[in-house]
Amino acid sequence: MPKINIKYQQGELYQKLVDEYEVFDHYYEVLVFLAVVGYREDRVRRGGLTDGDDGKTSEAGLQNVYSRDLFHTVAACLAFQDTGDPEALVDREEHKRVIAEYAAGGLEFAREQFGQNAGDPTDAVVTYIKSRREDEPDGDIEGELKRIVESFDDEMMGYE
């Protein structure tokens, strides 16, 4: 399988989150995290570059993203939602593209949200994640996902 690299915008926030305060262990973790933030906040940068002063780009292997099941799932979901095409679920090029584009949008948002303050950003990140919790009552999500999983199970088992 040919190696696919995601070329992405790497702001100072990456260094801060990985090298300086070790909130994340790897840059690709920040990349996926920010891609999720980008989608969540409806911030996407087509072409994958932000206007920020730190116009540095870097590359991360798509394999790294795939190495974690839930990261892989996120990439597939992003591609599907972005294109509306089920084929995008398994289209590596689309995965690569949407990760870079949403991560760039997420980077912009994250800079505004918790990138400005000096010092350890850990609590700011936690505060941000918790602030989004109220949007979705815990029970609703679990119930809905459970229902969908069961529907599939039933169908696969031939109950329908």
Added chain:
Amino acid sequence: MQLRRLSLENFRQFRNEEIEFATDDHANVTVVHGSNGSGKTTLLNAFTWLLYEKVDFDTRPDRLASEGAMAEASPGDEVTVSVTLEFDHDGASYRATRSAVYEKRSATDFDGQLVDDPSVVVEYDDGSGVTRPNNPENVLSQIIPERLSELFFFDGEDIDELAGIDNQDQIQEAIQNIMGLTILERATRHLDAVAGRFESQVQESASEELRELIAEKRSVEEEIEDFERKKQDNERAIEKVEEEISDIESKLATFEDSARLQEQRTAYQEDRQALEEEVESINDEIRNEIAENGFVPLAMPLIRETAADIDQLREEGVIPSELSDEFLNSLLEAGQCICGRDLEAHSDPYQHVASLRGQVASDGVEQGALRIVGHLQQFADRRTGFFDEVDDLIERRQETHEQITRLEEKIDDISTELQELDTPSPDGVSISEREAQREDKEEQKEELVAKRGKFEEQIETKQAEIDRLETEIAAQREERAETRLAQRRQRAAEHVGAQLTDSFEQLKDKVREWSNKEVNETFGEIAKKELEAEITEDFELKIRQQVGDAQVEVDKSTGERQIASLAFVGSLVNIARRRYEAGSDSEYFRGGIYPLVMDSPFGALDKEHRREVSRVLPTLASQVVVFATDSQWEGPVADEMTAIAGKQYWLDFDDGEGSGDSPRTHIRVEQTSAAGD
């Protein structure tokens, strides 16, 4: 270029005439006899109109179409004017036709209105069939450039100008033209443009800005060094204060009254440190949780929307599906559905089954969708897990912070107790004084630590500034690299330009020398023996006379100047031909075969000179066309040229006054009437 045939259609006074040119090596002269006004100059113009769409008529310059043809036409009729030249060049036979269409607008309109701009068509055949190039103008211009044409198609009455007083420019130009100056001009122009472009890049160079940036960076670096020094001093001060505190505490631990409190304090301090480490480890766990699962809660809308879409696909039967396009196709081909129903083409059941094709997902998509469904539970679990875990960690951290606060209160209490002990210690300082000193030191330490934080912050800010400056400097340096490259390229372009000009100048001088030799010989053959013509280093065509030992420049008569000029032109034609025949591969001067087409070249010459010119010119050019009046022709010219005149024509001009017709010239191969002056 060897001329074959010139055909004229409605071109001025020529209605439908043609001239075949003499091509025999030993009879290479074509003579066109004509009285003044019979159309000799018009013939010369026919060449220039065909080749370059240029004409130079003394009378009615705008009228190109034959007056007779216009007179015969009815209003609204179109009259085509054309000139066709057939010639050989470089082993191919060419046929070039320029034509223009005029419309007669009214009964009294004899000029006509140009309908289409004149256009030229060139066809050539080099043995591989007829080719009609798309750029006929260029083809002609390459065969005989316009500037060169002035040398070879000329009015003899003006030719003496070459040997005029201020003739250097013309002589030089003629030499340059025959060498193919255009190549040099084009190259030089391009090189100039290129050098200019590079130069402006150099001028736009941001070296000044770069120097400023580097200076700024240096100054920021100095500030950082300054802060670093202050921070180091500060750290030494902190160490010193800590030692002092430690000394005081050691002493307090030795005194009986304070020993218990001091030991208690040390224990509390150790506990506090452990709790602080605990906080740090909780923070690590929070970070781990963020790295592992922080994205999960945020991803929930994405996951839920996707799950709902996939569920929709399931409801629509797209996934999971046992149906594949391949399977559906096999049913359609077999003509029977799995339910047993016949599937006749175009029937409703057929259409239904056919419509299912393309709806089913490919294997990959189905697997991808099922993988997502397979992970939904994990998302839900981890989302809950994340919040539970983080909430728990934050609570633990909070508790630890509270423990720390409580310990600090206890430590403060100990300090208060100690300060209340007035017991003098053996060294004369009371325990309370000592503890007060310790408190002072603690305060000092706190201040110093706060200061250290400020220094660190300042250093961080300055470091960010350095990073920014370094990025800018790197960008500038890159530009500088481009600048240096541009400079080198500019110099290279200038160098190449200079080399080109230089080698062209050298070659030009060589051609001048060749020409000088030729002119001298030719002139010597024609002119009186004591006269010599030369092309000086300054490109002047001069005639000198040998007076005793000295050569004196003499005032030239019109005739002598004309001879010198003809000798010069003849020399160029000859040099070009020799260069061509030698197969020169020079960039500039490949040479070529050029005919000499001369209108009245003997005008100002006396009989003897006419004879010499007539004798010498046909030896210089491969082909000579002479337009002459009878008086120019008769006598010595006829004597010399009749034998080598392969073709002779007479222009038979009828002004039409007798018959009421329009003026018209016939070109006849036999003399029908005297062509007077």
